[in-house]
Amino acid sequence: MNGMGIIKGMGVTLKRFVETYLDDIRWFGKRYYTEEGLAHRMSADTRGIFTVQYPEEKLPVPEEFRFIPFLVYEEGPNGEQQDRCTSCGICAKVCPPQCIWIVRTNDPNTGRPIPEPAEFYIDVDICMNCGFCAEYCPFDAIKMDHDYELAVYDRYATNIYNKEKLSKPLSYYEAIRPSNYAREEAARKEAEAAKAAKKAARE
Amino acid sequence: MTDQTLVQEDVFISRFPESLTPDDRKGYSGYLVQPDQLIEVATAIRDEWGYDYLTSVTAVDYLPDGFMEVVYHLFRSTGGPGLVLKTRTPREDSRVPSLVPVYPGAELQEREVWDLLGVRFEGHPDLRRVLMWEGFHGHPLRKDWKEPFYEEEGKPYKSRWPDGQVYRIEDKNPFNNNVDYPAGFDPDTWVPEKDTALYAGLGLIEKPGEGSGMKTDQVIVNLGPQHPSTHGVFRMVVALEGETILGLKPVMGYLHRNHEQIGERNTFLQNMPFTDRLDYFSSMSNNFGYALAVEKLMGIKPPERAEYLRVIMAEFTRICNHLAAIGFFLNDLGAYFTPVLYALEERELILDVFEAVSGSRMMCNYFRFGGVARDLPDGIYEKIKKLVFDRLPRKIDELDLFLSQNEIIRSRGEGVGILTPEQAIAFSAVGPLLRASGVPYDIRRADPYGIYDRFEFDVAVRYHGDIYDRFMIRLDEMRQSTRILQQAVRDIPEGSVQEGKPQYQVRVPAGESYGRVEGPKGELGFYIVSNGKPNPWRYHVRAPSFINLTALETMAKGNKIADVVAILGSIDIVLGETDR
Numbered sequence: 001m002n003g004m005g006i007i008k009g010m011g012v013t014l015k016r017f018v019e020t021y022l023d024d025i026r027w028f029g030k031r032y033y034t035e036e037g038l039a040h041r042m043s044a045d046t047r048g049i050f051t052v053q054y055p056e057e058k059l060p061v062p063e064e065f066r067f068i069p070f071l072v073y074e075e076g077p078n079g080e081q082q083d084r085c086t087s088c089g090i091c092a093k094v095c096p097p098q099c100i101w102i103v104r105t106n107d108p109n110t111g112r113p114i115p116e117p118a119e120f121y122i123d124v125d126i127c128m129n130c131g132f133c134a135e136y137c138p139f140d141a142i143k144m145d146h147d148y149e150l151a152v153y154d155r156y157a158t159n160i161y162n163k164e165k166l167s168k169p170l171s172y173y174e175a176i177r178p179s180n181y182a183r184e185e186a187a188r189k190e191a192e193a194a195k196a197a198k199k200a201a202r203e
Numbered sequence: 204m205t206d207q208t209l210v211q212e213d214v215f216i217s218r219f220p221e222s223l224t225p226d227d228r229k230g231y232s233g234y235l236v237q238p239d240q241l242i243e244v245a246t247a248i249r250d251e252w253g254y255d256y257l258t259s260v261t262a263v264d265y266l267p268d269g270f271m272e273v274v275y276h277l278f279r280s281t282g283g284p285g286l287v288l289k290t291r292t293p294r295e296d297s298r299v300p301s302l303v304p305v306y307p308g309a310e311l312q313e314r315e316v317w318d319l320l321g322v323r324f325e326g327h328p329d330l331r332r333v334l335m336w337e338g339f340h341g342h343p344l345r346k347d348w349k350e351p352f353y354e355e356e357g358k359p360y361k362s363r364w365p366d367g368q369v370y371r372i373e374d375k376n377p378f379n380n381n382v383d384y385p386a387g388f389d390p391d392t393w394v395p396e397k398d399t400a401l402y403a404g405l406g407l408i409e410k411p412g413e414g415s416g417m418k419t420d421q422v423i424v425n426l427g428p429q430h431p432s433t434h435g436v437f438r439m440v441v442a443l444e445g446e447t448i449l450g451l452k453p454v455m456g457y458l459h460r461n462h463e464q465i466g467e468r469n470t471f472l473q474n475m476p477f478t479d480r481l482d483y484f485s486s487m488s489n490n491f492g493y494a495l496a497v498e499k500l501m502g503i504k505p506p507e508r509a510e511y512l513r514v515i516m517a518e519f520t521r522i523c524n525h526l527a528a529i530g531f532f533l534n535d536l537g538a539y540f541t542p543v544l545y546a547l548e549e550r551e552l553i554l555d556v557f558e559a560v561s562g563s564r565m566m567c568n569y570f571r572f573g574g575v576a577r578d579l580p581d582g583i584y585e586k587i588k589k590l591v592f593d594r595l596p597r598k599i600d601e602l603d604l605f606l607s608q609n610e611i612i613r614s615r616g617e618g619v620g621i622l623t624p625e626q627a628i629a630f631s632a633v634g635p636l637l638r639a640s641g642v643p644y645d646i647r648r649a650d651p652y653g654i655y656d657r658f659e660f661d662v663a664v665r666y667h668g669d670i671y672d673r674f675m676i677r678l679d680e681m682r683q684s685t686r687i688l689q690q691a692v693r694d695i696p697e698g699s700v701q702e703g704k705p706q707y708q709v710r711v712p713a714g715e716s717y718g719r720v721e722g723p724k725g726e727l728g729f730y731i732v733s734n735g736k737p738n739p740w741r742y743h744v745r746a747p748s749f750i751n752l753t754a755l756e757t758m759a760k761g762n763k764i765a766d767v768v769a770i771l772g773s774i775d776i777v778l779g780e781t782d783r
Contacts, residue, residue, distance in 0.1 A: 005608030012605040013541065044552060044589035062559035064580060089364035094707040096473035098360050101367025113365070121369040130476035130568045135576065136707040144562065160369060179581070 020048030033057055063177050066131040066144035068124055071166045072173050081167065084141035086115035091133035091142050099126035100133065120163040125155055140184050146176045215252075219244055226289060230500070230714020230733075233274075233287025238299045241290050245305045248277060248286065256280045256628055256644075257306035259717070259728050259745040260313055262320045264294070266346035271297045271322050274730065276717055276745075280628045280642055282649030287717070292322060294345075301327035308631025311453075311753045319344040319463070331400055334456035334782060338393070340385040343464050350464065357738035358469055398440070405442040405450035421449065424764070428457050432535055432768040435778030439755075439767065446763045451756040455749075458782035466742035471497055471709050471733075474742065476568040481744060482780040483565055485524045487516040487557070488722040490570035495652055496718025496729035497572050500711050505702055509574040510654045511695040515587065516560070516569060517720070518684040518691070519553050522595060524723035525635075525677040526550045526602075528775040532674060533606065535772030536615050542606060549598045552590060559583050572709050574701030584692075591688040599681050607675060616671030620758040620770035623668055630754035633747045634725025636774055639676045640668035646721035657694075658687045670766075670773035677775075708737060715741075724748055724775055744783060748776040 023046075024031050031037040038057060041050040052059055069091075073081040092100040103119040106112065134144045145168075152158045174181045215234070216223050222240035226233050236244050248254045254277040262273045275288040292299050301324035302309045313324040314333040321342035324330055332339065341348050352372055354360050362368050384390065402423055427438035436457035442450040462481065466474050478493045479486035491513055498504065505513070527550060530543030554564040559580055561569035569576050579587075606612060622632065627640035637644055643664040647655040663679035665672035713735040719728040728745030751774050759767045 002610060005610050005613070009605045009609050012601055016545070042552075042555060044586055044594045050548065050551075062555075062562075062580065064560065064562040064577070065558060066562040087365070090707065092364040092367070093359040094470075094472065095359075095363075096469060096476050098358055098363055100363060101369040102364045103367050104365040119367065119369075121367060123369070123371065126372075128476055129563065129566065131562055132472070132476070132707070136705070156371075160371070 016048060023048050061146050061148070063179060065146055066134070067129055067148045068127060068145050068150065068161075069122060069133050069142050069166070070145045070168045071120060071163065072141055072143055072170055073167050074170050083116055083167070084139050085117050085120065086139055086141070087113070087117035087120075088115075088138070090136055090138065094132045094136050096130055096132065097126045097128050099123045099128075117163060120166060122161045122166060123159065124150065124161055125159045143173055143177070218247065218251075226287075230712060232715070233289055235289050235291065238290050238292055241288075241300050242302070242305060245275075245288070245302055248288070249305060252286075253279050253281070254286050257302065257308055257631055258285075258633070258719075258726055258750075259730060259743075260302070260309050260316060261730055261741075261743040261745070262316045262322050263732055263741045264320060264344065264346045266294070269294055271320065273299050273316065273322060274715075275302070276728070276730070278650070280644055282644065284650060285717075297322040298325055299323075300325050301330075303327055306631065307629045308750065308753055311750060312631075315749075318342070319461075321345060332456075334459045336456070337400075338385060338388060340388075343461055344467075350461075356468070357736070358473060401440060401452060401454065405440065405452060426767070428454070433771065434531065434776055435781075437771075437776070437778055437781065439771070441759070441764065441767060443764060446765070448759050448762055448764060448767060451759045451767065453752045453755055455752070455778070455781050458778045460783070462744065462783040463742050466744075467739055469739075470737045471711055471739060472572070472707055474739070475570065476566065478744075479566040479568055480779060481746065481783060482524075482722065482724060482727075482748065482777045484527055484777055485520040485723045486565060486567045487520040487561075487569060488524075488720060488727060490567065491517050491653075492718055492720040492722065492727045493729050494570040494572060494718075495720060496716050496731045497709070497711060499716040499718055500714055500731060500733055501572060501709065502712075503573045503702055505574045506699050507696050508578070508698040509700040509702075511691050512575050512579070512700060513570065513653055514655065514658070514691045515688060515695070516557070516567075516575075518688045519556065521684045521723045522681050523550045523553050524775075525681050528723075529602065529606070529674060529677050532670075532769070532772040532775070533612070535768050536612060538606075538612075542602075545605065546602065549595065552594070556583060556587055556590070559586075571701060571705065573703060574699075574705075578700050587688075588692055591685055591692055595685050595688075596682070599678060599685065603678050607678065612674070613671060615766075615769060616669060616674060616773075617667070618669050619762060619766050620670045620673075620773060621668050622754055622758050626754065626757055627668070630757065631750050632725070632754050633751060634722070635663075635673055635676045635680065636725065636751050636754070638663055639665045639672040641666040646719055646726055650719070652718075652720060655687075658690050660684075660686050670769055673773040711735070711739075719745070722747060724777070724780070725751060744780075746780045746783060748774075748778075748780040749783070752776065752781065 027037060032053060033056065040046060072084050074084060076082050087102050087104045089102055092102050099122055101121040102117050105114040105116050105118040107114050131144050133142045219240065222237045222244060224235045226235050256278045257275060258278055259276040262271050264271055270291045271294055273290050276285055277288060278285040290299055299322060301313055303313065311333060313327055314330060316322050317324060317330055318332040318334050319342055422443050424441050424443055425438060426441065427433040428436040438454040440452045440454060441448050462477065465477060474493060475490060478489040481489050526546040530546035533542035534540065557567055558564045560583060561567040561576065622640045624641045627637045627642055641664060643662045645662040648662050660683045663676050663683055665676045711733045713733055715732045717728055717730045719726050725747035727747055730743040731739050732741035734740045758770050
């Protein structure tokens with residue numbers, strides 16, 4: 001019969017409409033603005049509409065989410081910053097849009113390079129968030145951030161990030177990427193243990 | 204594999220002993236043919252050996268050797284490995300005969316080669332620039348051409364390290380300065396030319412319509428470039444008689460960024476995230492094609508688990524893309540936003556998987572040479588399982604119930620925008636466009652790559668070649684993709700996901716390779732020439748969205764102006780890939 005296709009199709013929209021409200025009732029007002037509600041709406045079991053009311057509520061980003069690199073520093077015993085970066089330049093070399101500029105530190109007496117960057121710039125307007133710098137850094141010194149709300153009024157004044165703006169403590173890294181951090185720390189400990197064992201064997 | 208032919212080499216050579224020679228440079232394959240014999244050889248190859256399907260036309264500028272080489276990749280529409288034909292011409296006043304009379308699908312591609320590499324195709328019906336504008340100076344893919352922002356031949360640039368001289372690119376290049384204009388060109392006094400050459404190509408007849416009893420005029424209408432129906436900045440110039448389309452010319456290049464030139468400045472690895480930005484709906488497939496092409500040159504293979512992960516991601520991408528394609532196609536038909544939002548909801552759930560695995564929803568950058576970037580994070584496998592075994596099949600059926608029997612869609616779609624199988628092959632149409640015309644050609648079957656030979660699936664095919672079939676075939680393909688996904692998710696082994704140690708500077712031996720995958724929009728090919736240096740000598744993308752537009756005029760002719768929007772929607776183009 002002519003028109004049956006349209007009617008069947010509208011049945012689908014009606015089902016969707018009803019499901020949305022049924023789910024709302026089942027969750028008893030907790031479907032929105034709660035963590036469990038959000039997790040439910042993100043799962044494969046969700047039914048009906050699953051809009052997220054940004055910016056009132058935000059999707060939690062997964063651990064691997066990458067947005068703009070940052071430099072990791074370790075805090076010394078007296079709270080001083082110890083950069084992990086040795087200014088080896090691999091990130092600047094691997095960067096596809098070439099948005100990383102590194103100035104190496106030279107020892108004022110000998111003129112030899114010191115493994116610490118004097119300056120580190122990233123033009124975040126050019127950065128394409130590919131994550132290569134973090135992936136290929138041999139010292140785990142540069143990592144990708146999770147903060148994606150970077151709108152500014154004047155990009156000329158702010159959007160070339162310098163070392164100060166890029167540096168974030170190791171504890172921040174641990175907080176946003178716990179399992180990566182744990183894996184890297186385990187590997188580091190293992191390497192140190194192997195080194196110590198080797199040293200002990202030699203002595 | 205493009206480096207073998209089904210034809211016995213001696214039989215092949217003996218047919219044209221004077222004009223054909225095997226290409227015996229190390230790492231190269233195929234045959235060199237004299238330009239004046241090209242049409243004769245191509246006709247014989249098409250008619251006698253059945254290589255009826257010309258997928259890729261490109262050229263390489265061999266600056267040190269002083270010649271341009273035009274490269275043709277030919278296949279059989281019944282499947283199997285391909286054949287590479289090459290012809291050489293001097294760098295100055297480069298000319299080769301056009302293959303459009305033999306393979307009409309070469310039309311847009313030859314225009315592209317003329318535009319970007321400056322090789323003239325004699326006998327081409329409409330040899331104008333296609334991606335750059337008419338006043339552009341030079342041919343940007345020639346190796347002696349330098350862009351206004353030119354810094355060095357290849358990345359990494361020396362100014363970045365060890366003493367980074369930070370600057371903004373626009374500070375170095377104030378407007379109007381450092382831009383290379385053609386001789387005698389002054390931007391201040393320039394008056395844009397009318398599109399006379401473009402309109403002339405439409406072949407309007409200078410008399411009013413006869414026979415209908417009504418006096419009608421022929422008019423030219425520009426649809427786009429800024430028009431919601433064109434899926435981006437794409438322009439269609441149509442010649443109309445009343446409401447009927449007499450001729451159509453696609454105009455593109457508004458989003459052109461010379462992806463291939465950027466790619467030749469990049470190192471091999473640096474190209475990977477740039478491929479994401481071609482067809483930004485299906486970045487995982489783009490990664491796949493590029494990784495295959497480079498791996499072929501390097502002679503490596505990814506470990507088992509990585510192969511399965513690649514298939515899972517590529518098939519998810521296909522579902523994502525077809526969901527969006529169906530949704531936006533319905534928008535074009537006037538079913539405003541209810542279907543597209545239903546489709547995008549499911550796509551969101553797949554993008555959540557991509558984000559968790561690769562770190563980004565759309566610009567995935569997940570594949571590496573000899574593997575993938577990382578293994579599945581905790582908890583994602585369960586979500587993938589739920590999606591492929593439960594939710595996606597259910598939702599595809601729901602979409603089918605929702606749309607495919609709808610009387611309005613059927614009456615708008617059935618019998619509209621027809622492309623016959625012969626035309627589809629001749630115009631080098633690929634992907635759903637080709638298969639909806641009744642040609643069961645799918646690279647996953649016809650010339651399997653990766654581990655696609657292990658999976659059980661059917662090549663979706665429909666036979667009417669109209670826009671309704673192009674809509675239905677996308678539903679069919681999504682069902683087949685879920686089938687593949689179910690097998691891949693079931694069988695995926697444990698193990699490493701990267702062959703050897705991850706390297707940022709890969710060694711790629713000299714030679715050429717053509718890696719092609721069946722992307723959601725059709726055959727996505729990467730033609731790569733390496734000279735052993737860190738940067739590719741030639742990096743060419745055979746873009747399905749671009750080449751599928753060759754057939755647009757044929758499909759649109761004789762239809763009404765209101766249908767041309769739907770016909771374009773049924774091809775499913777992405778301008779990031781069309782314009783590159």
